[in-house]
Amino acid sequence: MIAKSPVPGRVKTRLTPPCTPGQAAALAEAALADTLTTLDLVPAGRRVLVLDGAVGPWLPSGWQVVPQSGGGLDERLAAAFAHAAGIAPEAPALLVGMDTPQVDAALLAEPLAPAHRPGVDAWFGPAGDGxxxxxxLARPTRRLAGRLLLGLPMSTPGTGQALLDRLGAEGLTVRRLPVLTDVDTFRDARQVAAEAPGSRFAARLRSIEVAPEMTG
Structure with missing residues (x-):
């Protein structure tokens, strides 16, 4: 998992306004905690948090924490896969972010189960924003991660398709995961909370929406 520490002014800045920086950070912390809890339920040999910032009380036990590399997001994602390949060269690696707190453990556990891996080289989870x-990656290496991710245009409506094109150019058989909504805007936050009403994220959003600075 790749994430930022939920520090006001550094995370979820597109939620401000209508949120204050503190409220946006609180939503980010809830999303982070929800995602970590979900990933704890997915069978895995090891769990690694590639973190920009400091660890907080939201981190469960059993996670190895490594700092994010420098550079753009493409470089940081490639470095995360390179790290995974270094610590477990023969193991598949799945990278997720902290922007989809509605993700369900079964959604990941089923396609990544050993019985369903034969013939699959990569798994791709598209976001609704493109x-x-x-x-x-079933067989991650530093070289493959670099070829797939370095120079990939990030945070554009065509980012997902560009990555799919690169996966195809490498001759990889890709299994698609369901489309999920990333939390970027307040509208996204409301949609995600509606999809996961029992989550920490939904509870935090409900508390924010009745705060004086949101309703006054």
């Missing part, structure tokens, strides 16, 4: 929320 990006992607998950990328998995």
């Amino acid at each position: 990006g992607f929320w998950a990328l998995g």
